[in-house]
Amino acid sequence: MLKWYLVLSVSxxxxxxxxxxxxxxxxxYITVDxxxxxxxxxxxxxxxxERVEAFREKFPKYPMVHYLNAAYYTNGELDAEEVTKxxxxxxxxxxxxxxxFHPWENLVDAAGVDFIEGxxxxxxxxxxxxxxxxxxxxxxxxxxxxxxxxxxxxxxxxLLKFSMDTLAEHGYTELKGFRAGGWQxxxxxxxxxxxxxxxxESSPVPAExxxxxxxxxxxxxxxxxxxxxxxxxxHPYIDEKSGMLMMPNNAGLxxxxxxxEFIETLEKxxxxxxxxxxxxxxxxxxxxxxxxxRLDDAIERMEELASKRGIELVPTTYKEVxxxxxxxxxxxxxxxxxxxxxxx
Numbered sequence: 001m002l003k004w005y006l007v008l009s010v011s012x013x014x015x016x017x018x019x020x021x022x023x024x025x026x027x028x029y030i031t032v033d034x035x036x037x038x039x040x041x042x043x044x045x046x047x048x049x050e051r052v053e054a055f056r057e058k059f060p061k062y063p064m065v066h067y068l069n070a071a072y073y074t075n076g077e078l079d080a081e082e083v084t085k086x087x088x089x090x091x092x093x094x095x096x097x098x099x100x101f102h103p104w105e106n107l108v109d110a111a112g113v114d115f116i117e118g119x120x121x122x123x124x125x126x127x128x129x130x131x132x133x134x135x136x137x138x139x140x141x142x143x144x145x146x147x148x149x150x151x152x153x154x155x156x157x158x159l160l161k162f163s164m165d166t167l168a169e170h171g172y173t174e175l176k177g178f179r180a181g182g183w184q185x186x187x188x189x190x191x192x193x194x195x196x197x198x199x200x201e202s203s204p205v206p207a208e209x210x211x212x213x214x215x216x217x218x219x220x221x222x223x224x225x226x227x228x229x230x231x232x233x234x235h236p237y238i239d240e241k242s243g244m245l246m247m248p249n250n251a252g253l254x255x256x257x258x259x260x261e262f263i264e265t266l267e268k269x270x271x272x273x274x275x276x277x278x279x280x281x282x283x284x285x286x287x288x289x290x291x292x293x294r295l296d297d298a299i300e301r302m303e304e305l306a307s308k309r310g311i312e313l314v315p316t317t318y319k320e321v322x323x324x325x326x327x328x329x330x331x332x333x334x335x336x337x338x339x340x341x342x343x344x
Contacts, residue, residue: 024276025312026266027321028302030064030295031202031249031282033100033179034087036071036107037141038286043077044086048288052090055292059299062315065202065282066091067100067179068172070163074110075141084170090285096317098177098200099163102144103151111162113155120145121182121219147184147222157192164196177318179203179249183210183223190242200318201239202280204230204248213256232265233272238329245325247318251281255290259297266302270309278321 032052038045072083091097108115122145151159164175177200178185178193185193185203193201207230210223234248251257251265262281269277281298283291306313 023310023312025314026277026279026302026306027314027316028062029247029278029280029282029316029318030062031179031253031280032064032066032285033253033282034067034069034072034285035100035144035181036069036102036104037075037144038077043072043075044083045286045289046086048285049086049089051288051292052285055296056090056092058296061094062299063092063094063096063317065096065098065177065317067098067177067202068167068175069100069102070166071102071104071107073166073170075104075106080170087172094317096177096319097167097172097175098179098202098318099160099167099175099198100179100181101148101160101163102181103146103148103159104141105143106141107163108143108159110166111159113151113158115143116146116150117142118146119218121147121184121217121222122214123218144181145219147182148180149184149186149189153188153192156189157195160192160196176200176322177202177247182219183227183249186226187241190239190244194242194244198244199322200245200247202247202249202318203227204234204246205252206230206232206234206250209252209256233269235273235275235278236325236329238326245318245322245329247278247280249280249282251279254281254283254292254294254298255287257281258294259301262294262298263301263305266305270311 037043068087072078072087073080078086103116105115148156167173167175176198178198179201180189180203183203183205185201190201204227205223207220207224207227209232211220214220230248230250232250232252234250236248237246238244239246250269251262257265266277266279269279281295283295303313305311
């Protein structure tokens with residue numbers, strides 16, 4: 001009797017959905033890459049923090065996925081208490097915390113790992129090995145443009161574990177998401193991440209976009225090898241070997257994708273993808289002043305577009321959707337669920 005009741009219940013639910021199909025959704029993720037160094041001014045520049053705070057006041061319902069960086073605690077430019085104080089200014093309870101990693105020399109040294117000097121993926125012309133005078137790292141920080149995967153597996157695991165422990169010491173725990181500097185994640189990195197308890201990885205990026213941004217560079221070559229199949233309509237998938245849930249950064253970052261291009265990407269996804277959309281956009285904390293206006297503009301235009309098309313816009317985080325996505329992406333999950341119900 002119970003079995004037939006369950007069958008009837010499932011049938012009624014299916015009929016209800018058929019009669020009243022759920023509104024299509026845009027799951028929208030804002031990611032923040034915390035670089036761990038200064039670009040043009042001081043570490044965690046108050047001006048950048050103020051710009052993020054202004055955004056949070058204007059868009060209070062939009063959570064962020066913060067990829068924090070332990071290097072703020074190892075570069076010696078601010079004491080630990082001040083680093084934590086400045087970081088906390090822009091965090092909110094609705095946010096998710098993850099890990100961003102560049103193998104900066106100070107971080108590598110603090111972790112007790114032998115530093116690798118090169119080759120860099122920005123090449124000597126853009127980022128000299130000595131660092132000083134580089135337009136990217138004016139104070140001479142080294143290592144930021146060394147691929148994550150360049151380190152041996154044992155050392156890489158030590159570096160990431162040290163980063164996690166350092167952040168945990170200052171209250172930043174439950175780091176389940178990861179993004180590599182320069183999008184430099186490969187199968188070795190994914191293996192280590194899985195072993196350390198990470199669940200999502202958001203380094204996949206449209207290779208064509210990177211090739212246009214950095215033509216004829218080692219970075220573009222690396223990305224074309226790592227993410228050759230990633231485009232601006234790529235959606236979440238499970239890496240078969242590691243089991244990691246991959247969240248492609250399909251809309252890029254505001255640093256190099258303005259609101260016009262963002263809307264073009266959104267419309268392309270709406271036309272090409274029949275299911276709910278997962279759109280990943282964001283910015284670097286260190287360039288918030290320069291580029292966050294683009295994020296404001298993109299959100300306002302996206303809200304208008306969603307309303308006009310009758311689509312539900314859902315600002316969210318990876319941790320909110322991971323269970324559902326895993327169930328959906330797992331092969332045969334619906335069949336297994338139905339089988340389990342019928343066998344009760």
